[in-house]
Amino acid sequence: MLIIILLILSMLSLIAVRFIPREGKFRNFWLVCCTINIIIVGFFAFRTYQGTLKLEKLEYSTKRLKAGVSTTYEFNGARRETTKPGNISLHLGPEVEVFRKMKEFESQGRYTELIALCKEQIEKTPEWLTPYFYLGLAFANLGNKESAIEMFEYVKENAFGDTAYSEVNYFLERLRKE
Numbered sequence: 001m002l003i004i005i006l007l008i009l010s011m012l013s014l015i016a017v018r019f020i021p022r023e024g025k026f027r028n029f030w031l032v033c034c035t036i037n038i039i040i041v042g043f044f045a046f047r048t049y050q051g052t053l054k055l056e057k058l059e060y061s062t063k064r065l066k067a068g069v070s071t072t073y074e075f076n077g078a079r080r081e082t083t084k085p086g087n088i089s090l091h092l093g094p095e096v097e098v099f100r101k102m103k104e105f106e107s108q109g110r111y112t113e114l115i116a117l118c119k120e121q122i123e124k125t126p127e128w129l130t131p132y133f134y135l136g137l138a139f140a141n142l143g144n145k146e147s148a149i150e151m152f153e154y155v156k157e158n159a160f161g162d163t164a165y166s167e168v169n170y171f172l173e174r175l176r177k178e
Contacts, residue, residue, distance in 0.1 A: 070082045071127075073125065073128035073129070073130070075162075075165070076096060076099045077092075077093070077097075077098060078093075079091040095121070098131075101117060102114060102118065102121075105134075109141070111138040111142050112142075114134060115142075117131075118131040122135070132151050132155050133155050135151045136149075136171065145178065148171070149175050152168045152172045156168045156172065
């Protein structure tokens with residue numbers, strides 16, 4: 001609400017500039033200040049909107065978890081859905097084929113193609129950790145140590161002890177020693 005009030009005040013300030021004499025340094029200074037103010041307020045308004053969207057998504061996820069409903073991805077891309085406690089189903093969707101391609105590209109040393117595939121898949125299924133893992137491998141093999149560490153850290157933080165991603169610790173240790 002405060003941001004909206006500041007934005008309105010900024011707009012009113014720009015309107016008030018019309019009543020300042022056309023000549024003089026004060027008018028230009030006032031215009032620059034108002035413009036900077038609008039940019040800053042707009043930035044914070046956008047950040048607040050993004051935060052609101054994240055909160056809404058978290059609230060939705062929390063409601064699903066309270067009801068015992070969840071969706072997770074296996075390392076190989078199979079999607080596991082729990083619709084109520086004890087009712088679990090496994091779906092083999094297009095992610096399984098993407099997983100096969102990721103393994104193939106990595107084993108053949110086709111790292112630039114692997115990076116493109118992983119980034120595309122992360123856009124589609126950001127909750128599936130395997131593309132982040134393979135993206136880290138590709139970055140590491142291309143010498144981009146910082147990006148590799150960033151990807152492996154992300155997997156480590158979000159795997160919640162899933163043993164399928166246990167190699168992440170080994171890769172992080174190796175990269176940090178280099």
